[in-house]
Amino acid sequence: KALLKKKLSDLTLAELAEFTLAIPPHGYWEQIMACNNPNIIRKNRDILIGHLVMVGMISEEKAGAAVQNPVACLTVDKQK
Numbered sequence: 728k729a730l731l732k733k734k735l736s737d738l739t740l741a742e743l744a745e746f747t748l749a750i751p752p753h754g755y756w757e758q759i760m761a762c763n764n765p766n767i768i769r770k771n772r773d774i775l776i777g778h779l780v781m782v783g784m785i786s787e788e789k790a791g792a793a794v795q796n797p798v799a800c801l802t803v804d805k806q807k
Contacts, residue, residue: 730760731799740789741796744772744779762800769798 728734730749731742738746748755748771755771758764773794779785785793 730756739796740776740785740793741772742799744775744793745799747775748772759800762798765798765801768800772798 731738731746733742735746745759745768747753748768749759750756753771755768759768762768776785776790776793780787780790
């Protein structure tokens with residue numbers, strides 16, 4: 728909740744991918760918290776979502792919808 732201002736159960740697929748980037752082994756917590764380099768965050772988020780498709784965990788349609796979302800830190804103030 729401290730990072731994305733939502734309960735874990737309320738996160739979208741895109742937000743869950745960004746949360747995954749924040750924790751080890753990726754370790755982007757500070758960058759996501761400060762919203763540093765949102766383009767890099769988005770690129771890596773979209774790569775993670777692509778991996779979920781490759782291993783059959785989500786459909787290409789869900790992935791396509793998720794990657795259309797802006798980086799959460801760019802909209803977090805609107806969610807408060």
